[in-house]
Amino acid sequence: MAEIFVYIPHKDGVADDAALEMVAAARKIDAEAPLTALVVGDGADLDKVCEQAAAACAKVWKVSGEAFAYPNAEVIRKMLVNILPDKAVVLVAHDTFGMDLSPGLSIKLDVPFLSDVVDIEALEGSSLKIVRQEYGGAVSTRVSCDIGDGVVINVRPGAFKAEDAAGAAGEVVDKSAEAGDLSCGRRFLEVVEAEVGDVDITKADVLVSIGRGIEDEENIEIAEELAEAIGAVVSCSRPIVDAKWMEKSRQVGTSGQTVKPKVYMALGISGSFQHLGGLKGSPFIIAVNKNPKAPIFQVADVGVVDDILEFVPELTEKIQEM
Amino acid sequence: MDILVCVKRVPDTAENEIEVNSDGTDIERDDLVYSVNEWDNYAVEEALQIRDKVGGSVTVISVGDEESEEVLRREMAMGADGGILLSDDAFEGSDGRGVAAILKAAVEKGNYDLILTGAMADDGAAQVGGMLAAMLDRPFASLVNHIEVVDDKKLKVGREIEGGNQEMNEIDLPCVLSIQTGINEPRYVGIRGIRKVASLEIPVQGAGDLGIDPSTVGEAGAKVRRLEYFVPDLGEGAEILEGSTEEVIEKLIEILKAQGGIK
Numbered sequence: 001m002a003e004i005f006v007y008i009p010h011k012d013g014v015a016d017d018a019a020l021e022m023v024a025a026a027r028k029i030d031a032e033a034p035l036t037a038l039v040v041g042d043g044a045d046l047d048k049v050c051e052q053a054a055a056a057c058a059k060v061w062k063v064s065g066e067a068f069a070y071p072n073a074e075v076i077r078k079m080l081v082n083i084l085p086d087k088a089v090v091l092v093a094h095d096t097f098g099m100d101l102s103p104g105l106s107i108k109l110d111v112p113f114l115s116d117v118v119d120i121e122a123l124e125g126s127s128l129k130i131v132r133q134e135y136g137g138a139v140s141t142r143v144s145c146d147i148g149d150g151v152v153i154n155v156r157p158g159a160f161k162a163e164d165a166a167g168a169a170g171e172v173v174d175k176s177a178e179a180g181d182l183s184c185g186r187r188f189l190e191v192v193e194a195e196v197g198d199v200d201i202t203k204a205d206v207l208v209s210i211g212r213g214i215e216d217e218e219n220i221e222i223a224e225e226l227a228e229a230i231g232a233v234v235s236c237s238r239p240i241v242d243a244k245w246m247e248k249s250r251q252v253g254t255s256g257q258t259v260k261p262k263v264y265m266a267l268g269i270s271g272s273f274q275h276l277g278g279l280k281g282s283p284f285i286i287a288v289n290k291n292p293k294a295p296i297f298q299v300a301d302v303g304v305v306d307d308i309l310e311f312v313p314e315l316t317e318k319i320q321e322m
Numbered sequence: 323m324d325i326l327v328c329v330k331r332v333p334d335t336a337e338n339e340i341e342v343n344s345d346g347t348d349i350e351r352d353d354l355v356y357s358v359n360e361w362d363n364y365a366v367e368e369a370l371q372i373r374d375k376v377g378g379s380v381t382v383i384s385v386g387d388e389e390s391e392e393v394l395r396r397e398m399a400m401g402a403d404g405g406i407l408l409s410d411d412a413f414e415g416s417d418g419r420g421v422a423a424i425l426k427a428a429v430e431k432g433n434y435d436l437i438l439t440g441a442m443a444d445d446g447a448a449q450v451g452g453m454l455a456a457m458l459d460r461p462f463a464s465l466v467n468h469i470e471v472v473d474d475k476k477l478k479v480g481r482e483i484e485g486g487n488q489e490m491n492e493i494d495l496p497c498v499l500s501i502q503t504g505i506n507e508p509r510y511v512g513i514r515g516i517r518k519v520a521s522l523e524i525p526v527q528g529a530g531d532l533g534i535d536p537s538t539v540g541e542a543g544a545k546v547r548r549l550e551y552f553v554p555d556l557g558e559g560a561e562i563l564e565g566s567t568e569e570v571i572e573k574l575i576e577i578l579k580a581q582g583g584i585k
C-alpha cells in the first residue's frame with residue numbers, strides 16, 4: 001500500500017475540524033498505511049499546526065515560506081507536484097480551497113480524482129469503493145476506482161467522524177527546501193470580508209428559513225408573517241440570495257452564515273450539504289417540503305409534506321388566533 | 323476577447339423529483355425535464371457582459387448527445403455568437419477527466435482568450451474546469467463571483483470562499499475560470515429569442531474530427547466508475563406529521579411550543 005497524505009487545512013495556528021475527519025477517512029482506506037500530514041503555510045503559527053498534526057499522524061511534512069502565506073491553490077499545486085512521491089494517495093477537504101486545488105492536482109500527478117467523497121466502503125486489492133452524492137443529495141452513488149497508481153480524494157467536511165488525535169508523536173520533517181519552482185499565473189491580492197447586513201441571523205433562537213420552494217419574491221411575505229407571529233427571524237438558502245431577493249447576510253450555509261438557533265424551520269429547502277453546513281449546535285429542525293423524498297427529511301426532526309405556499313399561511317393564521 | 327463557455331444539459335432539479343431507477347443503474351429518466359446547468363447559465367451571462375464591454379465573441383460548447391443542441395441553442399438565444407456540439411458514441415460514459423480531455427481537444431482547435439465553466443454540474447463533482455485548465459497548462463480560479471478586465475493580458479477576479487468572504491486575485495490571460503452562481507443576473511430568454519436562432523447551424527465534432535483516441539475517453543477510458551445508484555438509509559429521518567392540514571398544524575404548534583419555537 002502506498003503512503004497516504006492528508007492536506008491539513010488550518011487558520012491562525014489551529015487545524016480545521018476537517019483535518020481529523022480526513023485522518024479517519026485515511027484509516028478507513030487502509031488502517032495500516034503510513035500516514036503523513038501536509039502542513040503548508042508561513043509564520044510562527046505553522047509550528048503549532050504541525051504539533052496538532054503530529055498528534056494524529058506518524059509523519060508531518062512542513063512546507064513553509066512567504067509564497068504560502070495565503071493558500072493560493074495554483075502555487076500549492078506546483079509545490080505538491082514537486083514534493084509528492086509516486087503513487088501517493090492524497091486527501092484534501094472538499095472546501096473552497098480543495099475545490100480549487102484538487103482537480104488540477106490530479107491531472108498534474110496523472111492520477112484519478114474522487115470528488116466530494118462522503119463514505120469509504122472498501123479497498124480490495126487496489127480497487128477503492130467509495131460513496132458520493134449527486135443531484136444535491138437526492139441520490140447517492142457507489143463508485144469504484146483503481147488507486148494503485150495513486151489518487152486525489154476530496155473528502156466532504158462533516159461526513160466522517162473525527163478520529164481522536166491519539167498521541168501519534170509524529171516526526172516533523174521540513175520539506176520547504178524541496179518546494180521548487182512556484183511561478184504561476186495567478187496572484188493573490190486580498191480577502192474582502194462579507195458585508196454585514198441589517199439583521200444578524202447568527203444570534204436568532206428561531207429561524208424561519210426559505211428556499212427555492214418559495215417560488216416568487218412576493219411570496220417571501222408569507223415567511224415574514226410566520227416569523228413575526230412566532231418571534232423568529234427570516235433566513236434563506238443560496239438561490240434566494242442569487243436571485244437578489246434577500247441580502248447575502250441572510251444566507252445560511254458554507255458560503256453564508258453559520259447559525260445555531262434552537263429551532264430551524266426549513267421551508268422549501270432541499271437540504272444540500274452546503275446549506276446544512278451552516279447549521280451548528282444541532283437545532284430542532286422542522287422541514288416543510290412538497291417532495292416527500294427531499295433530502296432535508298433525512299436530517300429534520302419533524303417533517304410536513306405539503307406546499308408551503310398553502311400550508312404556511314394557514315399555520316400563521318392559526319398561531320395568530322391563539 | 324474571444325470567450326468559450328462550457329455548458330452541460332442536465333435534469334432540472336427544480337422541475338423533477340430525482341429518483342433511482344428500478345435496478346439502480348441510473349436515475350429514472352422517463353419524463354425528466356432537462357435544462358442548462360444552472361452554473362453554466364451564469365457563466366454564459368458573464369461572458370456576454372464581458373464581450374459587450376470589451377468586444378470579441380462568445381462561443382458555447384457542450385459534450386453530449388444530439389439533445390444537447392437544445393441547450394446550446396438556448397444559450398445562443400441569450401446572445402452567444404456560436405455553438406459547438408462535441409458528440410460521438412465513443413464519448414458516452416466519460417468520467418470528469420474524459421470530458422475535460424474532449425473539451426481540451428476542441429479548445430486547441432480554436433483561439434480563446436478566456437474559458438469559462440460552471441463551478442459544478444448535476445453530479446456535484448466540480449472538477450471539469452480545474453482539470454481542463456491543468457491539461458491546457460493555463461492558470462485557473464474556481465468559484466469566481468467577480469470578473470474585471472484589467473487589460474488584454476490580465477483579469478482581476480474574485481473567488482467566493484467560506485463565510486461569504488471574497489478572495490481577490492490577479493490572473494493572466496489566457497486562463498480558465500469556473501463560475502459561481504450569483505455573479506450576475508442571467509437575462510431572460512423568451513420563445514421569440516429561441517426562434518430567432520432556430521436555423522443557425524451548430525457544427526458537430528466527433529473523436530475523429532478532434533483527433534481523440536476513442537480508447538482514452540468514454541466508458542473505455544474512465545478511471546472513475548459508478549457501480550450503482552441508491553438512496554441512503556440515514557437513520558430514522560424526520561417524524562412526518564400525518565392527518566388533515568388542520569391536524570398537522572395543531573401538532574406542529576404543540577411541537578413548536580415544546581421546543582421554544584413560539585415566543
Ligand SMILES: Cc1cc2nc3c(=O)[nH]c(=O)nc-3n(C[C@H](O)[C@H](O)[C@H](O)COP(=O)(O)OP(=O)(O)OC[C@H]3O[C@@H](n4cnc5c(N)ncnc54)[C@H](O)[C@@H]3O)c2cc1C
Nearest residue numbers: 211212213237238253254255256268270275290291307308
Ligand atoms: C461552493 C458552493 C457553496 C454553496 N454554499 C451554499 C450556502 O452557503 N447555502 C446554501 O443554501 N446553498 C449553498 N450552495 C448551493 C447548494 O448546493 C444548493 O444549490 C442550494 O442549497 C439549494 O437551495 P434550495 O434548497 O433552496 O433549492 P433546491 O435544491 O432547488 O430545493 C428546493 C426545494 O423546495 C421544494 N419545493 C419547491 N416548491 C415547493 C413548494 N411550493 N412547497 C414546498 N416545497 C417546495 C422542492 O421539493 C425542493 O426540495 C453552495 C454551492 C456551492 C457549489
Ligand SMILES: Nc1ncnc2c1ncn2[C@@H]1O[C@H](COP(=O)(O)O)[C@@H](O)[C@H]1O
Nearest residue numbers: 328329385439440442443447448449450
Ligand atoms: N458534458 C459537458 N459538456 C460541457 N461542459 C461540461 C460538461 N460536463 C461538465 N462541464 C463543465 O464543467 C462544469 C463543472 O462540471 P462538473 O465538473 O461535472 O461538476 C460545468 O458547469 C460545465 O461548465
